[in-house]
Amino acid sequence: xxxxxxxxxxxxxxxxxxxxxxxxxxxxxxxxxxxxxxxxxxxxxxxxxxxxxxxxxxxxxxxxxxxxxxxxxxxxxxxxxxxxxxxxxxxxxxxxxxxxxxxxxxxxxxxxxxxxxxxxxxxxxxxxxxxxxxxxxxxxxxxxxxxxxxxxxxxxxxxxxxxxxxxxxxxxxxxxxxxxxxxxxxxxxxxxxxxxxxxxxxxxxxxxxxxxxxxxxxxxxxxxxxxxxxxxxxxxxxxxxxxxxxxxxxxxxxxxxxxxxxxxxxxxxxxxxxxxxxxxxxxxxxxxxxxxxxxxxxxxxxxxxxxxxxxxxxxxxxxxxxxxxxxxxxxxxxxxxxxxxxxxxxxxxxxxxxxxxxxxxxxxxxxxxxxxxxxxxxxxxxxxxxxxxxxxxxxxxxxxxxxxxxxxxxxxxxxxxxxxxxxxxxxxxxxxxxxxxxxxxxxxxxxxxxxxxxxxxxxxxxxxxxxxxxxxxxxxxxxxxxxxxxxxxxxxxxxxxxxxxxxxxxxxxxxxxxxxxxxxxxxxxxxxxxxxxxxxxxxxxxxxxxxxxxxxxxxxxxxxxxxxxxxxxxxxxxxxxxxxxxxxxxxxxxxxxxxxxxxxxxxxxxxxxxxxxxxxxxxxxxxxxxxxxxxxxxxxxxx
Numbered sequence: 007x008x009x010x011x012x013x014x015x016x017x018x019x020x021x022x023x024x025x026x027x028x029x030x031x032x033x034x035x036x037x038x039x040x041x042x043x044x045x046x047x048x049x050x051x052x053x054x055x056x057x058x059x060x061x062x063x064x065x066x067x068x069x070x071x072x073x074x075x076x077x078x079x080x081x082x083x084x085x086x087x088x089x090x091x092x093x094x095x096x097x098x099x100x101x102x103x104x105x106x107x108x109x110x111x112x113x114x115x116x117x118x119x120x121x122x123x124x125x126x127x128x129x130x131x132x133x134x135x136x137x138x139x140x141x142x143x144x145x146x147x148x149x150x151x152x153x154x155x156x157x158x159x160x161x162x163x164x165x166x167x168x169x170x171x172x173x174x175x176x177x178x179x180x181x182x183x184x185x186x187x188x189x190x191x192x193x194x195x196x197x198x199x200x201x202x203x204x205x206x207x208x209x210x211x212x213x214x215x216x217x218x219x220x221x222x223x224x225x226x227x228x229x230x231x232x233x234x235x236x237x238x239x240x241x242x243x244x245x246x247x248x249x250x251x252x253x254x255x256x257x258x259x260x261x262x263x264x265x266x267x268x269x270x271x272x273x274x275x276x277x278x279x280x281x282x283x284x285x286x287x288x289x290x291x292x293x294x295x296x297x298x299x300x301x302x303x304x305x306x307x308x309x310x311x312x313x314x315x316x317x318x319x320x321x322x323x324x325x326x327x328x329x330x331x332x333x334x335x336x337x338x339x340x341x342x343x344x345x346x347x348x349x350x351x352x353x354x355x356x357x358x359x360x361x362x363x364x365x366x367x368x369x370x371x372x373x374x375x376x377x378x379x380x381x382x383x384x385x386x387x388x389x390x391x392x393x394x395x396x397x398x399x400x401x402x403x404x405x406x407x408x409x410x411x412x413x414x415x416x417x418x419x420x421x422x423x424x425x426x427x428x429x430x431x432x433x434x435x436x437x438x439x440x441x442x443x444x445x446x447x448x449x450x451x452x453x454x455x456x457x458x459x460x461x462x463x464x465x466x467x468x469x470x471x472x473x474x475x476x477x478x479x480x481x482x483x484x485x486x487x488x489x490x491x492x493x494x495x496x497x498x499x500x501x502x503x504x505x506x507x508x509x510x511x512x513x514x515x516x517x518x519x520x521x522x523x524x525x526x527x528x529x530x531x532x533x534x535x536x537x538x539x540x541x542x543x544x545x546x547x548x549x550x551x552x553x554x555x556x557x558x559x560x561x562x563x564x565x566x567x568x569x570x571x572x573x574x575x576x577x578x579x580x581x582x583x584x585x586x587x588x589x590x591x592x593x594x595x596x597x598x599x600x601x602x603x604x605x606x607x608x609x610x611x612x613x614x615x616x617x618x619x620x621x622x623x624x625x626x627x628x629x630x631x632x633x634x635x636x637x638x639x640x641x642x643x644x645x
Contacts, residue, residue, distance in 0.1 A: 013079040013089065020100035022091040025071060027081050029088075030587045034117070034135060036075035036086045038585040038592060039108035041615060042139075043119035043130045046608035047581050049142040054131045057118055059097050061131050065109055065116045070094055077106035077121060103127070110135075124165065139585055146602045147578030154603040158629050161607050162636050169644075170616035172637035176200070180623035181630055192638045194220045201228040210237040215246065222250055231259045238265060248277035255283045279303035286310045298324035308334035325350070336360055337386065356380035363388075370394045375403065382406035396421045408455055411436040419454040427456060427481060437461035444469045456481040463487035468494055482506075489517035497524045505538060518545070529553070537562030544572055555579055563588035570594035577602050584609075599624040 014024045030036065042048045054061075065072045073088035080086040088110065093099050101107045106121040119130040132138050162168075175181060176189050176196020183204045189196065190205075190212055197209055197220040209221050210233050221229055222237060229237065234254035238261070241247040251261060251269055263285060269278035270288060276299040278284075279292050284307070292304040293315040304311065305319060305327070319331035332345060336359040343365045349355055357380050361369065369381055370391045381387060382395050383406045396407045396417075401424055407413075408421040437458060440446040451462045451472045462468070463476050463484050476488050477499040488495045489503040490513040500517040501524060509515055517523055528546035531539040532553065541564060543549055544557060551574040558569035558579045563586070569575060570583045571594050581602065583595035595601070596609060596618045609619035610633070620633060 009079065010081055013076055013081060016076060016079065017074065017089065017091055021095055022074070022093055022099055022101075025090040025092055027087045027089050028073070029082070032587055033073075033088070033114050034110055034585060035587050035589075035592075036080075036088055036108055036110075037589065037614070039075065039110065039117060039119060040077070040121070041584070041609065041612055042117070042132075043106075043108055043121045044123070044128065044608075044612060046612060046615075047142055047146055047584060047605045048130065049132060049138040050145075052130045052132050052138075054129045057098065057102065057120070057129055057131060061116075061118055062093070062098055064133060065111050065118055066093055067112050071112060073110045073112065074101070075108050076101075079105070140582065143578045143581035146581045146605050147576060149577065149602040149604060157603040157607050158626055161610065161629050162633055163607070163611055165611045166636055167611065167613050167616035168633070168636040168640035170613065171610070171620045171633045172641055174617040174620040175630060175634055175637065177621045178623060178625065178630065179621075180625065180627065182627060185627070185630055185634060188634060188638075190214075190217050192634065192641050197221045198224040203230070206230075206233055207236075211240055215241075215243065219246070222253055234259045235261060235265065238269075244272045244274040245277065247272070248274040248281075251278065251281055255281050276300050276303065280306070290315060293319060298322070298327050301327045302330040305330035305334045308337070333359060341365065353380055357384055358386070359384070360386040366391050375400045378403045379406060383410070385410075385412070409434060409457065415449065415453055418458075425456055427483060431457050431460055431483065433464045434458065434461040438464065441465040444472075447472050451475050456484065459484045460487050464491045466491060466493055468492055470494070489520060493521065495520060495522060497522045500524070504542070505536065508538065518542075532557070537565045540565045541568040544568055550574075551576065558583060563591055567591045567594050570598060573599060575600050581605055593618055597622050 010027070017024055042052070069092060071090060071092045074091055075086060075088055081089065101109070102120055104122065106127070108117065108119040110117050115133060115135055117130065117132045117135050120127050172193040173195065176186060176193065177199070183202055186196070186200070186202065186205045187208045190209060194209070194217045197206075197217070200206060200221065206221055206229060209217055210229070212218050218237060218241065234250070234257070238247055238250045238254060241250055248269055251265070254261060261283060266278070266281070266284060266288065269281070272278070275295075276297055279300045280303045286307070289304055289307055289310055290312070292300050293311060295301055301319060301322060301324070308316065316331070316335065319327060320335060322328045322331060329350065332349070333354055336345070336355065338360065340362040341355060341359050342362050346352060346355055346361070346365055355361070356369070356377060366388060369377055371394065372378060378395060378398055378400070379402060381391070382403050392407060392410065392412070395403055398404050398407070404421055405423040405425070408418055408423045434457065437450060438461065440450070447462055447465065447468055448471065450458050452475065453459055459476065459479060459481065460483055462472070464487050468476070473488070473492065473494045473496065476484055477496050479485055485499055485503055486507055489500050489507075490510070495517075500520050500522060503517045508518065525545055525547060528542045529548055532543035534540050537560065540557065540560060540562070544554060554569050554572045554574045555576060557565050558575060560566050560569070566583065566586060566588070567590050570580070570591050575598055577600045580595050580598045580600045584592055584605070586592050586595065596615060599622065601622060601624060603624070606619060606622055606624060609615040
């Protein structure tokens with residue numbers, strides 16, 4: 007709000023009346039105006055020495071209204087809005103000079119701009135804007151090989167944005183491993199999406215702990231088991247070594263025995279004692295350790311401890327150790343009422359422990375719904391108590407009972423509970439453990455509970471009859487999960503899911519990238535009323551560059567974006583889509599390898615576009631090395 011107020015005050019001082027802010031819609035957007043104002047893919051004859059009153063009269067409509075954006079005063083974020091203004095004067099509005107502006111007529115035909123530059127302000131004036139931009143795109147697309155070579159020989163030029171290059175260059179698919187390894191000394195953020203073994207090898211052995219930690223901390227780590235082990239071994243910080251070891255174990259990595267020895271011998275012994283894969287021969291030493299945190303950690307492996315060690319832990323002098331031992335002991339032996347009453351915090355006992363018959367009978371009828379809710383998921387609860395909680399007056403208690411693995415499907419169907427299908431759902435661990443059991447998957451795939459069927463659908467492979475059943479499930483999230491996770495999902499269902507889903511954060515490329523997703527025959531959707539379906543036409547092996555050109559002019563942005571990423575897009579269309587009203591279309595066009603070198607080099611030297619432009623795979627590798635050298639120098643100067 008403060009930002010908008012400052013802009014409106016500035017416009018008022020320039021003699022303009024603010025009518026309101028507006029999205030570009032189908033109009034030429036402000037974000038496409040700035041590069042043209044700076045000379046990137048601008049039509050010939052656009053530059054003027056000054057803007058006289060005649061140009062302002064051509065810009066404004068009969069009521070004196072036009073659209074304006076002011077440099078450094080974006081409204082609406084990166085995909086900024088225009089501000090609609092009215093000018094009642096007869097001369098030139100006071101917009102010239104700092105900070106710079108772009109103005110557009112309401113019909114999108116006239117563009118005026120003034121932006122600062124190293125050689126003074128650059129003034130741009132264009133009429134017949136759509137037609138002139140079309141001509142300029144065609145001219146840019148006729149670039150010769152010699153012209154391209156001349157352009158790249160001059161990159162980087164004087165107006166450089168090396169810190170922006172450092173941020174984006176790691177996402178360029180044409181960057182060789184050698185360059186990315188050099189980039190580790192400059193910027194490590196690209197490692198979050200990196201899956202190149204050689205680069206990851208260099209990262210886990212890098213002397214900078216920030217570089218080493220990046221691939222280990224990423225949401226979807228690409229590290230192999232060997233790389234995890236080397237990461238742990240190479241880490242000089244004891245606490246961080248234990249942390250990486252824990253991450254590795256949680257991802258199924260088997261650490262070598264000598265690494266456990268080293269971790270337990272260091273100052274982070276208490277952290278290492280909690281590692282789930284710890285060999286059993288270490289447990290006696292842990293159970294007798296001087297540090298109570300280590301002894302408490304040993305209680306988590308209760309079944310692996312010898313009877314004398316268990317007895318000692320049950321009477322330990324430390325309250326936390328003694329409580330951990332009691333909770334572990336009573337997962338098998340029923341917990342008496344007096345022991346339960348003495349616990350400092352009973353929640354864990356309610357969730358995990360076997361309780362004495364009388365205590366359990368009282369607790370399932372406890373007046374506190376939180377107590378009953380905790381009991382409802384206790385895997386050691388007796389069948390009579392489960393039956394009581396299945397009739398509980400609170401829906402969330404009954405809902406927890408309905409997801410118990412020890413219920414038959416007939417019992418589950420009898421539990422009255424509400425399920426909100428719009429809520430985010432996670433795979434039930436006990437169902438996931440059964441993914442390899444075909445009979446269990448058959449049984450659970452007909453469950454009355456959607457969350458169980460959703461959890462079945464997350465299996466990578468399922469029997470054909472289960473796939474067929476889930477592909478027709480009434481809960482569309484079941485079908486979505488099948489499309490995202492199951493390699494056996496059928497083509498017809500994948501196409502149906504595509505009509506309303508085109509990828510998530512965890513599965514960004516499904517269902518379209520599924521191996522069973524149909525490709526042949528998709529051209530029939532080129533004229534479909536749904537833009538989502540028209541997008542698919544270019545995936546058909548029979549589609550042509552002419553189809554790409556036609557869809558690059560589609561009325562819906564998602565279709566134009568698909569055309570913008572196609573390698574068959576013409577250079578002229580790539581340039582034209584840089585002026586698209588939709589930000590994601592412009593960003594995709596910026597990365598298209600058919601973009602002419604002169605235009606791409608201009609984008610590399612524009613602050614707003616440098617980071618995205620440097621990811622374009624058309625940039626020659628020697629040029630990428632020069633850009634990285636400039637980025638390294640700039641980063642070093644800041645440190």
